[in-house]
Amino acid sequence: MFRTPFSFVRTLVLGVGLAAVGAAGAQxxxxxxxxxQPKTSAYGFxxxxxxxxxxxxxxxxxxxxxxAGAQLGSEAQTLQKVQTGDIDFVxxxxxxxxxxxxxxxxxxxxxxxxxxxxxxKVLTDPKVIAAMRDMYASKVKGAHMLTLGSQGLRNLYCxxxxxxLAAIKNVKxxxxxxxxxxxxxxxxxxxxxxxxxxxxxxxxQTGVVECAENGYTVYMLNKHYEVxxxxxxxxxxxxxxxxxxxxxxWGTLSAEQKQWxxxxxxxxxxxxxxxxxxMEKESRARLEKIGVKIATGVDKSGFEAVSKxxxxxxxxxxxxxxxKILDLVRNVK
Numbered sequence: 421m422f423r424t425p426f427s428f429v430r431t432l433v434l435g436v437g438l439a440a441v442g443a444a445g446a447q448x449x450x451x452x453x454x455x456x457q458p459k460t461s462a463y464g465f466x467x468x469x470x471x472x473x474x475x476x477x478x479x480x481x482x483x484x485x486x487x488a489g490a491q492l493g494s495e496a497q498t499l500q501k502v503q504t505g506d507i508d509f510v511x512x513x514x515x516x517x518x519x520x521x522x523x524x525x526x527x528x529x530x531x532x533x534x535x536x537x538x539x540x541k542v543l544t545d546p547k548v549i550a551a552m553r554d555m556y557a558s559k560v561k562g563a564h565m566l567t568l569g570s571q572g573l574r575n576l577y578c579x580x581x582x583x584x585l586a587a588i589k590n591v592k593x594x595x596x597x598x599x600x601x602x603x604x605x606x607x608x609x610x611x612x613x614x615x616x617x618x619x620x621x622x623x624x625q626t627g628v629v630e631c632a633e634n635g636y637t638v639y640m641l642n643k644h645y646e647v648x649x650x651x652x653x654x655x656x657x658x659x660x661x662x663x664x665x666x667x668x669x670w671g672t673l674s675a676e677q678k679q680w681x682x683x684x685x686x687x688x689x690x691x692x693x694x695x696x697x698x699m700e701k702e703s704r705a706r707l708e709k710i711g712v713k714i715a716t717g718v719d720k721s722g723f724e725a726v727s728k729x730x731x732x733x734x735x736x737x738x739x740x741x742x743x744k745i746l747d748l749v750r751n752v753k
Contacts, residue, residue, distance in 0.1 A: 448481050451508035451669065454498045456490040456617055458641045462571045462696035463511050463661065464488055466688050470509075470663070473684035482680060484509065494616040496597075503562030505668025511569065514552075514660040515596035521559040524552075524662070526735055526742035528600040530727040531720075532749055533658040536573065536697045542752045543568045543660065543693040551748055552662070555741035563664040566685035570693040571659035572635035572700035575651050577644060579630070581715040582652040585609070585722025594620055594629040600734055601657075607726050624648045635659045636703035637696075645712045652715040656723060659696075663688070 453471065455463040464486070471484040492498055492507055495516040501507040503520070514527040533539045542548055549568055556565040576582045578591070589609035595601040597614045605612045613629045623629045624647040632648060633656070639645060663685055673681065708714055735742040 448483070451482070451484050452487060452492070453484040453509040453511070454487040454492040454501075454507050455511040456495050456498070457488065457571070457638060459486065459488040461488075461637055461641055462569070462692065462699050465695050465699070466511060466569045466661075466663070466692040469691060470684050470688045473687045474680060477680040477683055478677065482677065490616075490618055494618065496616070499563075499664070502664050502666045503560070505562070505666045508666050508669045509566075509663065510563075511661055511663050513571075513596065514568075514662050515598050515601070517556075517662055517664075518598045518600075521556050522599060523555050523559070523738045523742040523745075525598040525600040526738055526745050527552075527660045528596065528598045528657055529731050529734060529746065530600075530604050530656045531724050532731060532746065533573065535655070536700075538752065539570060539573065539658050539660075540693045540697060542658075542749050543570050544689055545748070545752055548745065548748050548752070549689070551741065551745050555745065556662075556664075558741060560664075562667050564667065564670070566663045566665055566682060567689040568693075569661040569663065569689065570696040571638060571661060572696050573655040574633045574635055574657040574659050575639075576631055576633045576654050576656075577639055577648045577651040578632075579648055579650060581650050581713070582631070582654065582718065583715070584719040585726070588631070592628075592630045594623060594632040599738065603734060604727055604730060607730060608723060620644065621647060633657070635696075636700045636707060640703045640707055645707060645710075649711075650713045650715060651707070652718050654718050654720060654723065656720075656727075 453467050455467060457463040467486050475483050493501065495512040496519050498507055498510045499512060499517060499520055502510040514524045518525040552568060553565045582588055585608060591610050592613055593605055593610045594615055595605055595612045602612060615623060620632050621642065621644055624632060624644065639651060665681065704714060735746040
């Protein structure tokens with residue numbers, strides 16, 4: 421009878437044991453994941469999906485710690501921090517990301533998204549995602565885009581109803597700091613005011629601004645209805661978001677780990693935009709139930725007439741990536 425030499429068995433067992441120890445003892449890493457909205461927002465939902473999938477794909481070796489509600493700073497501040505590597509992942513609005521890549525302002529063009537269904541299709545379209553990724557890569561240093569997300573469509577909210585274009589004339593409106601909004605709102609006759617999102621409540625309360633604009637869920641979770649109890653359904657702009665990873669972190673990951681991170685982001689994109697619009701419907705119903713006036717029947721024709729000729733001009737002024745992305749958005753059916 422053939423007998424395996426003891427030395428070979430010993431070597432084999434020792435090797436298996438070391439392999440097991442290596443697998444079980446793989447170094448676990450935790451990453452920071454920041455955003456400026458409450459944990460219960462669509463940002464929080466997206467962060468949860470990403471974190472769960474990353475943990476599953478990495479078998480628990482990679483995980484995220486969420487810092488919601490602007491704990492690590494405003495969107496402009498966290499964008500800087502992800503570029504320097506002080507934050508690992510950040511989920512921000514594409515509008516605010518224009519502070520590091522102005523061409524992303526193309527996603528803030530008014531009335532280019534034809535309702536919720538169209539917005540979801542655009543944000544999950546592979547060609548659009550690839551074009552956005554190329555756009556950021558051409559300008560942004562220290563971080564790169566993983567995927568896109570949503571927080572619904574934006575509406576105007578004030579102490580009064582905005583029934584038509586004439587109603588916004590000379591009204592002080594807080595807008596995101598993009599060339600797009602800095603051009604469009606004055607074209608409507610409004611006065612624009614820039615400020616971090618965290619200052620909007622107090623500014624509406626004190627009259628520093630008279631009106632702001634955002635989606636139902638953001639408006640509800642941040643209790644802006646307490647100081648601006650009338651929301652006029654303009655749906656003038658998409659509330660898009662973008663997930664960035666720090667290059668400092670990215671450079672430390674193996675090829676396999678990078679695949680896990682990108683896959684987690686892709687899986688987030690498959691469900692987050694649609695979920696955001698589900699949350700918008702739920703938030704609107706809750707707002708109406710507590711007595712907030714949701715003003716439907718807004719005459720958008722005046723806004724659309726002003727914005728339409730500006731769309732192509734702004735895209736051209738922003739740059740070639742913006743022109744390409746606008747064309748892609750329009751062609752998504």
